[in-house]
Amino acid sequence: MTTTCHGSCVCGAVAFRVDGPFTRFPYCHCSRCRKRTGSAHAANLFVPAAQFAWERGEELVRVFRLPTAPRWSNAFCTVCGSPMPWLARTGASVLIPAGALDDDPGLRPELNIHFASRAPWYAHAAELETFDELPPG
Numbered sequence: 659m660t661t662t663c664h665g666s667c668v669c670g671a672v673a674f675r676v677d678g679p680f681t682r683f684p685y686c687h688c689s690r691c692r693k694r695t696g697s698a699h700a701a702n703l704f705v706p707a708a709q710f711a712w713e714r715g716e717e718l719v720r721v722f723r724l725p726t727a728p729r730w731s732n733a734f735c736t737v738c739g740s741p742m743p744w745l746a747r748t749g750a751s752v753l754i755p756a757g758a759l760d761d762d763p764g765l766r767p768e769l770n771i772h773f774a775s776r777a778p779w780y781a782h783a784a785e786l787e788t789f790d791e792l793p794p795g
């Protein structure tokens with residue numbers, strides 16, 4: 659199945675498109691992804707590099723490469739700070755922060771990785787009291 663998805667940052671200065679099929683879709687609980695996202699885990703969608711293209715604002719995206727972690731990077735819009743896609747150092751694949759997508763990629767997250775590194779305060783979302791919008795009061 660070929661799915662085309664669009665993605666963008668919060669301020670709208672950066673936009674991209676990505677064509678499926680996607681390679682992998684893990685939640686990553688590693689400490690670097692937790693810091694990169696400011697959240698309990700990242701939702702990392704991977705695609706072959708040829709299936710990804712910037713639509714606007716590529717020059718506004720800054721990529722941070724951590725020398726001690728060759729498989730990890732961080733990319734973000736320098737205007738609004740939203741996490742943005744980055745090309746793996748092998749050049750083979752692009753990591754898409756799934757929260758940046760404006761369309762449904764079809765695929766659902768399929769695994770938790772680096773789960774032993776999860777935050778001590780991590781709780782499964784399904785176990786939480788849930789509201790469609792803000793809770794009353």
Ligand SMILES: [Zn+2]
Nearest residue numbers: 667669735738
């Ligand atoms: Zn932005």
Ligand SMILES: [Zn+2]
Nearest residue numbers: 686687688691
């Ligand atoms: Zn990670």
